[in-house]
Amino acid sequence: MRSAPTSRLVAGIAGFGLAAGALTGCGFPERVVGLHDAKVETVDGAGVPEATAVTITQRALAQAGAAFAAKASDTKTHKAILTGPALRIAALPDKYTDEAGTSLKNPATPTILAVSAGRDWPRRILATTLVDGVQWLHVLVSEKPAEAYKLWVTVPMLPGSSVPALPPLSTGTDLVEGDDGLVADPPAVLNAYGHLLDIPAPKDKKWAKLVGVKDPYATGVLAASKAQVKALGKLGTFTRQHDPETKSAESMAFRLADGSALAFGQQQRVDLMKPTSKAKRLDLPSDLASLAGEKSVTKQLRLDWLLTFATVIPKDKAATVIGVSEQLRDIEAK
Structure with missing residues (x-):
């Protein structure tokens, strides 16, 4: 039985060129030690020059x-x-x-x-x-x-992306808690983004209201997924699923000058390919075969990715992903 095509799972992503210490954190003391009481430090402005x-x-x-x-x-x-x-x-x-x-x-x-x-x-x-x-x-x-x-x-950062204006350095920048003043909180936005890139595609269209998928990374992932499904045809199945990396959906967001936020967070993604009864075996590309220690699979190929994102989240419009890092962290071939 002939094997299925060996298109690399994320070939569409690999081609993208993403463009665009040991000092203690003690800062300054709240009071100056001396013979007399010192003036209390001004609490407004930036915490670090x-x-x-x-x-x-x-x-x-x-x-x-x-x-x-x-x-x-x-x-x-x-x-x-x-x-x-x-x-x-x-x-x-x-x-x-x-x-x-x-x-x-x-x-x-x-x-x-x-x-x-x-x-x-x-x-x-x-x-x-x-x-x-x-x-x-x-x-x-x-x-x-x-x-x-x-x-x-x-x-x-992704090609063509930019960071909107932040408050002046002299005044400092606040962190955003939850969804304060935003269309949604960072974990919800990343969750929506992941669902929109899942394969099979989600039937629920509500995710598109929270974040767009027209950035270079998203368009690349969607194109690669489409090509992979087409290449396998009836010889195999391909799925892609995104989930929060941590149970607490750890994130951090800086308030931008216009009230929106620049947020950072991580997700995990699992790509799964299985041969159908018509294929019996799927041959792996040489790079994946080297990492997996197997030249082919008869049951499944599972790739586990760690994804890191930078996202601009507006007050009332869909968010935009401006930075992405995807890191392969495990391969299971059997």
């Missing part, structure tokens, strides 16, 4: 690059400078090359886009770097005064 934020970000990205280069089992090195979505990527098996780590091997000088408003903790820094023609967004966090800033997320 721009020059300081640049230094913090430069050192944090350099250390993050070294952490990504460490083995997946080196959790001590990872946890010293990475947290949240970035930590999950660093923990992936060594055989899967991570895009984030590659971008931080020689980090460029960052541009600071936003810093947390006020003098309380946690504190956040939103920065961007340009690496080999690709614009990257980075979020650093410091949870308490004695804790160094860590890289929470790093994601490449």
Whole structure:
């Protein structure tokens, strides 16, 4: 029995070129120690001056690059400078090359886009770097005064995308809680986006009201899915399903100048291909075969992906995804 076509599951995505430290987070003391009471620090404005934020970000990205280069089992090195979505990527098996780590091997000088408003903790820094023609967004966090800033997320921007205006650096930027002033909260928007890219396609059209799928990544995924289904024909079945990466649907969102938000979060995606009775066996492309340790499958091929997103969520219109990183983290072939 002849095998089914061996089109790579995400060939439509691989072709896209995505474009567009160790300082502690202590900041400044609330009171100056001396013989007399000092004036209480002004609580308005940015929590970290721009020059300081640049230094913090430069050192944090350099250390993050070294952490990504460490083995997946080196959790001590990872946890010293990475947290949240970035930590999950660093923990992936060594055989899967991570895009984030590659971008931080020689980090460029960052541009600071936003810093947390006020003098309380946690504190956040939103920065961007340009690496080999690709614009990257980075979020650093410091949870308490004695804790160094860590890289929470790093994601490449999509071709032709941009970040809307943020509040002035001198005033600082607030984080958005839930769906405050937005069409929906970040987890709901990412959930809708994932459903719209699922195969089989969802019958419920309500998701399209929350987020668009005309960005380069979405159009690429949908085209690749269509091509895969067509290539398999009656010889196999293909499904693609998105779900939140964590039970709490971890996310972070910065308030933009117009009241909308720039949000970050992760999802997991599972691609599943199975031969039908007419095929008996599906041969794998050489790259997948090398990672899977099998040249063909008779039962199924399962690919597990970790997806990281940057999304602009308006007050009353559909959101737009402006940054995506997709990372293969497991292959099961049998």
